[in-house]
Amino acid sequence: MSALLTVEDLRVRFPTRTGVVEAVRGVSFTLGRERLGIVGESGSGKSQTGRAVMGLTPAHAQVTAKRLAFDGIDLLSAPPKLRRDLRGKRIAMILQDPKYSLNPVMSIGKQIVETLQRHEKVGRAEARKRALDMLAAVQIRDPARVFDLYPHEVSGGMGQRAMIAMMLVAGPELLIADEPTSALDVTVQLEVLSILDKLVAERGMGLIFVSHDLRLVSSFCDRVLVMYAGRIVEEIAASELSNAKHPYTQGLLNCMPVIGADRHPLPVLDRKPEWAL
Amino acid sequence: MSMSDTVRMSGRRRARSRKAIAAVLQFLVVVATTYLGLLAVTFFIGRVIPIDPVLAVLGDRAPQHVVERTREAMGLNLPLYQQFFIYCQQALSGDFGTSVLTTNPVMTDIRRVFPATIELATLGTVIGALIGVPLGVLAAVKRGSIADQIVRVIGLVGYSVPIFWLALLALLVFYARLRWVAYPGRIDIVYEYTFSPITGFYLVDALWQRQWDVFRDVFRHIILPASLLGYFSLAYISRMTRSFMLNELQQEYIVAARAKGLSEARIIWAHALRNAAVPLVTVIALSYAGLLEGSVLTETVFAWPGLGLYITNSLQNADMNAVLGGTIIIGSVFIGINLLSDLLYRTLDPRTRAR
Amino acid sequence: MSLATETRPLTRREWLLSDRPQSRLQARLGRAYMTWRRFSANRLAVVGLLILLGLCFVAAFADLLAPHSPVIGNLAGARLLPPGSEGYLLGTDDQGRDILSRLIHGSRLTLAVVVLVAIIAAPVGLIVGAVAGYAGGWIDAILMRVTDIFLAFPKLVLALAFVAALGPGIENAVIAIAITSWPPYARIARAETLTVRNSDYIAAVRLMGASPARIVFRHVVPMCMSSLIVRVTLDMAGIILTAAGLGFLGLGAQPPLPEWGAMIASGRRFILDQWWVATMPGIAILIVSLGFNLLGDGLRDALDPRESGQ
Numbered sequence: 001m002s003a004l005l006t007v008e009d010l011r012v013r014f015p016t017r018t019g020v021v022e023a024v025r026g027v028s029f030t031l032g033r034e035r036l037g038i039v040g041e042s043g044s045g046k047s048q049t050g051r052a053v054m055g056l057t058p059a060h061a062q063v064t065a066k067r068l069a070f071d072g073i074d075l076l077s078a079p080p081k082l083r084r085d086l087r088g089k090r091i092a093m094i095l096q097d098p099k100y101s102l103n104p105v106m107s108i109g110k111q112i113v114e115t116l117q118r119h120e121k122v123g124r125a126e127a128r129k130r131a132l133d134m135l136a137a138v139q140i141r142d143p144a145r146v147f148d149l150y151p152h153e154v155s156g157g158m159g160q161r162a163m164i165a166m167m168l169v170a171g172p173e174l175l176i177a178d179e180p181t182s183a184l185d186v187t188v189q190l191e192v193l194s195i196l197d198k199l200v201a202e203r204g205m206g207l208i209f210v211s212h213d214l215r216l217v218s219s220f221c222d223r224v225l226v227m228y229a230g231r232i233v234e235e236i237a238a239s240e241l242s243n244a245k246h247p248y249t250q251g252l253l254n255c256m257p258v259i260g261a262d263r264h265p266l267p268v269l270d271r272k273p274e275w276a277l
Numbered sequence: 278m279s280m281s282d283t284v285r286m287s288g289r290r291r292a293r294s295r296k297a298i299a300a301v302l303q304f305l306v307v308v309a310t311t312y313l314g315l316l317a318v319t320f321f322i323g324r325v326i327p328i329d330p331v332l333a334v335l336g337d338r339a340p341q342h343v344v345e346r347t348r349e350a351m352g353l354n355l356p357l358y359q360q361f362f363i364y365c366q367q368a369l370s371g372d373f374g375t376s377v378l379t380t381n382p383v384m385t386d387i388r389r390v391f392p393a394t395i396e397l398a399t400l401g402t403v404i405g406a407l408i409g410v411p412l413g414v415l416a417a418v419k420r421g422s423i424a425d426q427i428v429r430v431i432g433l434v435g436y437s438v439p440i441f442w443l444a445l446l447a448l449l450v451f452y453a454r455l456r457w458v459a460y461p462g463r464i465d466i467v468y469e470y471t472f473s474p475i476t477g478f479y480l481v482d483a484l485w486q487r488q489w490d491v492f493r494d495v496f497r498h499i500i501l502p503a504s505l506l507g508y509f510s511l512a513y514i515s516r517m518t519r520s521f522m523l524n525e526l527q528q529e530y531i532v533a534a535r536a537k538g539l540s541e542a543r544i545i546w547a548h549a550l551r552n553a554a555v556p557l558v559t560v561i562a563l564s565y566a567g568l569l570e571g572s573v574l575t576e577t578v579f580a581w582p583g584l585g586l587y588i589t590n591s592l593q594n595a596d597m598n599a600v601l602g603g604t605i606i607i608g609s610v611f612i613g614i615n616l617l618s619d620l621l622y623r624t625l626d627p628r629t630r631a632r
Numbered sequence: 633m634s635l636a637t638e639t640r641p642l643t644r645r646e647w648l649l650s651d652r653p654q655s656r657l658q659a660r661l662g663r664a665y666m667t668w669r670r671f672s673a674n675r676l677a678v679v680g681l682l683i684l685l686g687l688c689f690v691a692a693f694a695d696l697l698a699p700h701s702p703v704i705g706n707l708a709g710a711r712l713l714p715p716g717s718e719g720y721l722l723g724t725d726d727q728g729r730d731i732l733s734r735l736i737h738g739s740r741l742t743l744a745v746v747v748l749v750a751i752i753a754a755p756v757g758l759i760v761g762a763v764a765g766y767a768g769g770w771i772d773a774i775l776m777r778v779t780d781i782f783l784a785f786p787k788l789v790l791a792l793a794f795v796a797a798l799g800p801g802i803e804n805a806v807i808a809i810a811i812t813s814w815p816p817y818a819r820i821a822r823a824e825t826l827t828v829r830n831s832d833y834i835a836a837v838r839l840m841g842a843s844p845a846r847i848v849f850r851h852v853v854p855m856c857m858s859s860l861i862v863r864v865t866l867d868m869a870g871i872i873l874t875a876a877g878l879g880f881l882g883l884g885a886q887p888p889l890p891e892w893g894a895m896i897a898s899g900r901r902f903i904l905d906q907w908w909v910a911t912m913p914g915i916a917i918l919i920v921s922l923g924f925n926l927l928g929d930g931l932r933d934a935l936d937p938r939e940s941g942q
């Protein structure tokens with residue numbers, strides 16, 4: 001399997017008034033056309049890892065890496081124009097909450113068409129047709145109607161499907177999904193996940209699936225990175241998860257309720273300072 | 278779509294249209310009460326505060342029989358609420374009485390002078406918005422930079438400087454010293470008799486009639502007062518634009534737009550500014566209203582024959598009918614602008630758009 | 633207090649910043665100190681504060697500071713002297729009066745107008761807003777409708793009309809400006825009241841049997857103060873400009889009072905040749921209203937970090 005993405009010693013630093021905050025501290029992994037999960041508690045640096053790959057780190061932050069390459073392209077030395085051309089076309093990202101991540105004053109159809117027109121020379125009719133096809137591909141039943149709706153007029157699940165359509169319409173090879181279902185009702189989470197699952201499989205994309213839900217990640221991905229305080233504390237095949245060695249991973253696993261099991265006393269996530277070293 | 282779906286949809290549509298009707302009704306109530314309030318306040322100013330309203334209206338040199346007749350016509354021997362009723366009736370039919378100064382009906386005078394003010398305030402707002410919005414965007418995008426500081430200082434000075442004073446200095450520099458612009462007034466005496474305006478907006482009229490030399494002259498007259506007014510609206514507009522843009526640029530949909538690979542220019546102008554435009558419309562409308570008001574002070578300095586000058590001249594001659602008529606007209610325009618900005622807001626923001 | 637657990641005596645700063653204040657006074661002083669630190673970090677705001685302190689100083693000691701009489705000039709030998717003339721730093725006007733002395737004495741009028749308007753308009757707005765917000769229902773509806781009606785008016789024009797009816801003069805100018813400037817305060821006070829009204833601690837006070845009046849004045853009104861102070865400070869600049877505008881139109885302070893707006897008006901005739909007569913008072917107005925704007929901005933950032941967009 002040829003590496004689609006190579007990350008070596010990635011660091012993201014935020015200079016603040018009270019000193020430098022290191023959000024990501026030396027993360028390394030490679031990714032082929034496979035599904036990689038990144039888990040960890042809130043604030044462990046999952047999103048910043050994904051955003052650094054996208055090139056969406058806030059301007060005042062510093063990103064360094066020994067190597068950060070996508071399909072042989074060195075991302076950190078790539079000119080901004082090239083990185084923009086990659087974004088949306090070859091690497092795409094799905095954000096957490098469609099309520100905030102869709103432009104409220106632009107119709108859904110327009111937002112999908114915009115991605116397409118940015119990256120390909122397409123006529124209006126052609127762009128519209130492909131956007132409608134994409135809406136159908138995310139299992140929206142009445143694409144022509146949804147095309148003209150505004151984000152506030154659709155439900156969260158529908159909005160997230162629109163988001164997926166917007167990001168996948170140009171046919172990216174790598175998709176970073178940053179907690180794509182965390183903001184949704186439990187009932188629609190599975191629907192959206194299965195749509196995502198199907199599209200990733202059909203199109204042979206590489207996927208980085210960011211979540212704080214270890215069980216979800218393990219059922220959805222091939223491989224799992226466990227992050228804590230900006231570092232990878234364990235890398236493990238999803239099938240091997242129950243044999244996780246690191247106490248933090250075990251802690252995360254134990255937080256998951258198991259039906260029928262005795263829940264007393266409630267396990268509390270243990271955090272030891274030496275893990276963060 | 279199934280049968281039950283269709284039924285539900287039409288039910289929802291009916292509820293929505295009922296809501297829309299309620300909104301329109303509420304709208305009308307707001308307009309009506311605001312207008313009534315405006316009339317009540319001007320009535321209070323004109324008829325209740327002065328010890329003898331007739332004197333206030335006619336001045337103290339009017340002959341006795343005129344005073345008596347006016348007292349009768351104004352209904353001053355009637356109880357106050359009836360007077361107010363009559364006052365409202367007259368005002369609503371555009372009858373603000375007669376100006377002592379010009380001896381014309383106030384409404385006739387206002388009709389003559391108002392286009393000059395509208396032309397000035399409109400050009401001022403256009404200048405203010407065309408410069409202020411980009412400045413505000415620049416300040417927000419380059420937040421904390423030198424450019425941001427400069428925009429901030431420009432705005433602060435605009436908020437702090439007396440407009441009539443700046444107008445005097447501008448005249449001193451650009452007219453008296455540099456001769457870049459024409460002297461105070463609206464048009465050169467040479468053209469005053471050859472030029473016959475149709476709409477009362479001289480720039481438009483001159484353009485329409487292809488009188489290029491007139492257009493040039495009118496432009497040389499209007500550009501300085503309009504730029505000054507423009508500066509004041511720029512101060513306000515750029516500051517608000519900056520704050521709205523900062524707010525929008527922090528939103529998640531901006532990250533999403535970047536993730537799509539859009540250029541910064543497109544993200545700023547087509548996404549962030551398009552969202553900021555929703556509240557900005559109100560700001561621009563308010564600044565337009567503010568300029569109409571600011572014209573009272575500017576027009577005196579520039580001898581601009583508009584409503585502001587009319588009001589101040591009447592003030593100085595204790596011509597109460599003219600003052601109140603002018604106040605009501607400006608107040609009405611304020612109410613109208615508020616309504617318009619509300620409607621625009623609704624059309625710009627799909628979340629409030631009644632479908 | 634004497635039972636403080638620390639054995640080491642605290643520095644004054646530590647005492648102020650203690651996260652376990654042992655008296656209300658200490659907590660209050662600590663909060664004030666934090667606000668002051670945020671405020672003083674903003675250099676422009678400090679400049680604004682200094683300008684206003686300077687204004688107060690000049691107004692207080694005008695008699696001592698002014699080298700000449702503000703109203704009686706030297707008609708014979710000192711008419712329209714340019715700035716820098718012997719004994720007349722900023723020049724003289726058409727009646728031979730020292731412009732600097734007139735500006736110094738005029739600061740009293742400016743300060744008086746601002747203070748009087750604030751004293752009249754702010755409490756009116758505060759009470760209207762607090763009562764509307766606390767009472768709710770139709771009282772709220774009516775009060776806010778009236779407020780909105782006033783908000784929809786052209787303020788300056790309305791003030792002009794008021795002065796026209798009341799007669800020119802600085803007292804009437806103050807009344808007219810106050811009448812047109814209370815509505816924004818009512819809106820702010822109402823908004824604050826609404827957030828406070830439903831809070832638990834107000835419910836607790838109510839359970840203890842406090843009367844509505846006591847709740848409004850002891851608990852609701854103090855919560856509105858900081859946003860109100862910010863807004864009033866920012867409005868001061870506008871008040872000064874309006875008062876100067878009225879003076880310029882001959883409707884505010886009457887001659888020979890050295891009101892800055894009126895001074896500009898009287899210097900207008902000489903603008904082409906004796907530019908300083910109209911220019912100097914304008915600079916004074918600009919500096920003072922800039923001071924209020926800078927101070928207001930700084931106060932807003934210090935008292936209400938949410939609003940500042942930082």
Ligand SMILES: Nc1ncnc2c1ncn2[C@@H]1O[C@H](COP(=O)(O)OP(=O)(O)O)[C@@H](O)[C@H]1O
Pocket residue numbers: 014016021022023040041042043044045046047048049058
């Ligand atoms: N703009 C910022 N300034 C300073 N620190 C930041 C900023 N954004 C993120 N961080 C820091 O980066 C850390 C990791 O954030 P993130 O990657 O969003 O965590 P998560 O794993 O929940 O997605 C956080 O602990 C936060 O302190």
Ligand SMILES: [Mg+2]
Pocket residue numbers: 046047
């Ligand atoms: Mg995250």
